[in-house]
Amino acid sequence: MGLKLLLADDETEYVDTLAERLELRGYEVKVVHDGTSALTSVENDMPDVAVLDLFMPGLPGTKVLAELNRRHPGLPVVLITGQTGENACGDGPAQQAFACLTKPVDFSDFIRIVSDAAQSRAGAGEEESSHG
């Protein structure tokens, strides 16, 4: 199944390569390089999972996450950061994310987590639709 992903990261080399690998595996990937574009992209074309870099020009990942949570509570968000540690994304809004991954991300882990995130949405999606 071709999951629809939004990748938002200002490291173009990184995010473009990651997108190419995902596309090779049949994902439908939309790449943006800043937070504002990420929000616009979601409005225009709702993805199954949004993958956000924590630090981006314009809106940082946490702000985007908060905004997305407000507008589309059902949309699962995965954060990626150059920070490390069990709590690399910090407390607060990041807690709302489905997962927080640290660079460099192991590709197979990435695939697994994105799939899980999409599934979580599928589970909650019915709920969301029933609420209208």
Place this chain on the structure above:
Amino acid sequence: MLDALVNGFKRLWEVSDDVSPQRYRALGRLLSSLMIVVSVAPLLVLSWINYNQYQASMAREIEVPLRDVVQRTRTALEVLLGERLSTVSLISEAYSFDKLASDGDLAKIFHAMRGEFDGFVDLGLINEEGRQVAYVGPYELKNVDYSDQTWWREVQVHRKVVSDILSGARGTPHLVLAVGHLGEGGRSWVLKATIETRQLDRLLATVGQSGETDIFLVNREGILQTASANFGALFKKCPLELPQASWNITAGRVSAPNGARFAAAYASVPDTNLMLVAVKPEAEFMRPLSALQTDILLVLATGVVLIFVMTVVPMKLLMKRLQASDERRVAVFAQMEHTQKLSSIGRLAAGVAHEVNNPLAIINEKSGLAMDYLNAAGDFPRKERIVALIGSIGQAVDRARGITHRLLGFSRRMEANMQQMQLAEVIEETMSFVERDAQRRGVELAASLDRGLPEVTSDRGQLQQVFLNLVGNAVQATAEGGRVEVTLKGLDGDFAEVSVADTGCGMSREVVSHIFEPFYTTKKENGHGLGLFITYGIVRRLGGEIAVESEEGKGTTFRVAIPYVKPEKQA
């Protein structure tokens, strides 16, 4: 000299990190000596002035009565001698030679004289050859020749003469009063009366009587004319060097050849060759002064000793405290510097790790993509080799990721993972992980844990990491047969202390000073040099302290102080 002192002061007062005992000893010595000099010098000057003033006033006080005695005695002497000389003179004027030469008349006159004045012994008439032609008195002196006597020669010149004290032909001390007379027809004669010296002695004794004062007469040659209490009997040579006396009374100090000193007042007796001298031994009147001197010396000595003790002892204490506080200050500064340095290094390391992670992610994805394409592509020459190469890139990335992740562990933000726990339990749990390794290495692992301590609110996982790291290091540093002991005890205040002591190889000071820095390792092969760096970061974040003592060849002890409750302020 002054410059040297000022320089010494400047050097010592400079706030210096030199906390060597010599510096404080030198400072203490300088301050002590300064205080002692400043206190003792005025004391000495004051005592000296006091003593001299007192001496001067003593001297004045002694001179006044001496002058007075000389004055009074001389007046009395002048009266005594003057009256008698006038009497003799009157007789010589009133009677003719023939009248006086008649023994009967002379006796009558003598009798009348004696009735008027005490002390006349005899009366004689001497012709111009010096022969006594008439005589009244107790001795047989008629026809005695006086022409060789000093007074005889003097009377030819001065007419009225009072002689020195003589013993003369009779062997009894006496004084001759002689009056020359130039009679009518060129015939000259001399009337001579004798006074016994008892008169003089009595006069000196009564008028001059005053305490220890010694009053006596000397002639021009310095021969005593009356007995002196200090210088001997009549006719002895007076040993005092007295300058020529004048009518004015002179007062001053004189010394005898034997070294005895006297206060003296002296003056000449008019119309005679006599000098009246009053002396008082210095020892007599200086007795109060020497008592004062003793008192002053006693007070001075006591004062100096007290000043010395009260300066040196408190100064020593002061210096000790100063040194202790300086040492504390230096230690605190060193500690602060160390902490600052490590936290800077930590921030730098985290920054670097973060920056490295992004290109590392790119390498990771690029190599992954390359592998994706390789897998999709058909066989081509050396495909296997290229797959292996790209695989190696992935492994290298993993390795680098491990390093950056550990580096970031130092400054990783605090997790809200605080819980209450018994430190003893955490330590035991941690030690169980290391036990097997310790057994394999033949190292004894011992614990001495105070289980009565209050519970600690901290991060259990991170504390475990700290203990595991420290105990693991200790076991590795200890040779077979050695011992690692973990101790838990309460410290004063709000801290519990966990110490890990080993009997291993120990570390040099150089190693100890770098031990908490990242990538500093002494384990050549299997150490990444981040263990203690991260341990340090964790302990600081938990609000604790970590310190190490080590002696090469003896062993190392790490001490970790853990607060029972983490302070609000972020370390």
